[in-house]
Amino acid sequence: MPRGTSTTTTRRRTTRARTDSGSVVGQITQLVAANQNLKLENAELLAANERLRRELAEIGSALGTLTSGRGRRGRRGAEFTVVADAKPKPKRRPITDPEQLERRKAALAKARAARAEKLAAARADGGGQ
Numbered sequence: 001m002p003r004g005t006s007t008t009t010t011r012r013r014t015t016r017a018r019t020d021s022g023s024v025v026g027q028i029t030q031l032v033a034a035n036q037n038l039k040l041e042n043a044e045l046l047a048a049n050e051r052l053r054r055e056l057a058e059i060g061s062a063l064g065t066l067t068s069g070r071g072r073r074g075r076r077g078a079e080f081t082v083v084a085d086a087k088p089k090p091k092r093r094p095i096t097d098p099e100q101l102e103r104r105k106a107a108l109a110k111a112r113a114a115r116a117e118k119l120a121a122a123r124a125d126g127g128g129q
Contacts, residue, residue, distance in 0.1 A: 095101055 095104065
């Protein structure tokens with residue numbers, strides 16, 4: 001093998017490797033810059049969100065003080081409550097056992113009857129006043 005042939009081949013490989021690594025480094029640099037921009041934008045959006053929440057709470061409390069003297073029972077005004085991200089409840093599996101279904105139906109019927117009795121008693125006591 002002549003000496004010049006192996007050198008040329010080695011140089012080409014080196015050039016390709018540098019180009020490939022250079023493009024990878026360039027892509028990583030672009031991704032890092034985009035990530036930093038997104039972090040800044042996210043921080044700005046979180047700050048704006050918090051500011052809007054505070055303003056909404058102030059508006060709600062102002063509305064509450066305006067409407068609190070007008071005979072509304074049970075409400076102290078509109079209060080803004082922050083709800084945490086609620087986890088979705090796991091879906092229950094259907095009951096397939098016929099015996100268990102019958103027991104459940106009987107228990108529901110018994111509870112409904114007890115509630116109906118309680119309501120009838122309350123109406124009877126309340127109607128005599």
